[in-house]
Amino acid sequence: MSEQEQKAPQNTNQIIAERRAKLATLRETGAAFPNDFRRNHLASDLHKKYGDQSNDTLEKDPISVEVAGRMILKRVMGKASFATIQDMSGHIQLYISNDITGESAHAAFKHFDLGDILGVHGTLFITKSGELTIRVKSLRLLTKSLRPLPEKFHGLTDQEQKYRQRYLDLISNEDTRKVFLTRSRIIQSIRAFFEERGYLEVETPMMHPIPGGAAARPFITHHNALNMDFYLRIAPELYLKRLVVSGMEKVFEINRSFRNEGISTRHNPEFTMLEFYEAYQDHIYLMNLTETLIRELAIKVLGTTEISYQGYKINLSNPFLRLSITQAIQKFHPEHTDAQLNDRAYLIKKLEALNISYKPEDGIGKLQLSLFDETTEHLLMDPTFIVDYPSDVSPLARRNDKNPGVTDRFELYITGREMANGFSELNDPEDQAARFQEQVRAKESGDKEAMHYDGDYIRALEHGLPPTAGEGIGIDRLIMLLTDSPSIRDVILFPHLRRED
């Protein structure tokens, strides 16, 4: 006993010390962490099934139930008590009294703490104020909680603690639980959407010998047995297109990708993306499919296409706008004429005035894109496809037949944020090899985000990639939109933070 006390971590905190003492007593009297209790109902199921019944009906033919959960509220009134327990489905109230539960069991209950996990057996009734409640016949402490819960009314509000101790945030904040429930439903609905359309869900490597599929800096790791470095994937794109070569003509992957870049309200080092590829389709088809997908998700998950993001109202049933880069600039900055936006000297002058860096070798399209990124992107609140991206910033996209300086590519913007990026795939192996070479040159002259030359991918293209359309959608950002969350950290269960010390 004294030995056990010495081994226990020293805790000066009074509350934890008191709870440890209660646990020590439990250990002396039997199994302190039993696992022989079985529940047969969830709280919300009971409310759905019996919540509307009259007390007379419930009392006449008593319904016996076993439920379990964490005690989150407790009201002791001498010879009788009320408590609320919470399980994965919701809450239910308990009524414990000397009459029914027995004096000693009630006395024991009085020493249970908020946060303790209880197993309860009893019958249902309706209180005078109309709440479905379990009249407890017996109850057990299944797991002793040694640490106090956050304040019961306000819950946990400290942002840092919400992220670091997400379990506490989830215990005490209904809104947080709702966000992650919605997240789960969105991902299920995406899966159903593509499965209904005959797509095959696949899993491709997360460890890449050559990082590819996006312009981004990768994380590097090492495989000991092979004695080689691997890169955590920045995108699954090149593997998915290898699969289209293989004959899997419609594939999708809900993938975790990793980018070794800054952290912000829109960026987490690891994030979830949806990528999908379909042979014998083009980027126009993708835009239509994307509109349908986002609309269907909203209806399935929220029950409406009328959403509000941080106070801005968006009706997703309106057709999504489709604008070229210069049309988008002019929409918000009509002072620029067509002639000016196609004049190198004018664009450079404007970029310099805005203190935006550019390279002397940048083509007209890239200069336009730089101006767009700085002045217009963040203003695209309503869903807008930006089309006709310059070839030199789209090394994996098919060139436009009429204008080879641009590609058959689009990005989708909603609430000023990039949500999706899709294009008709570049399936000409010789053009792809030349574009990789260009990327290698850019990398050599210091562009850390430029792509590597992927010889095996070229070899795959040489076997023949059918004409294909492919797209990536940022799932975290889509979830932010549909849950009205201001930060990507609010939709990721365990966002990355600096080490606490």
Next chain:
RNA sequence: GGGUCGUUAGCUCAGCUGGUAGAGCAACGGACUCUUAAUCCGAAGGUCGGGAGUUCGAUCCUCCCACGACCCA
């Protein structure tokens, strides 16, 4: 990397040109058999994020550091 703001009891928050800290919840003792964030009474709980400086004296002013939030690159 730069700027702004924040860090006080387990949690939610107060704290007045600078005089070494308060409330509510939780927890502890007591009263209470239909409560709903139960109520009432009592007692307890603090290295004011860390460090240095100014001062007779610092939660408060200055500087550095840590962590976080937001904005910018």
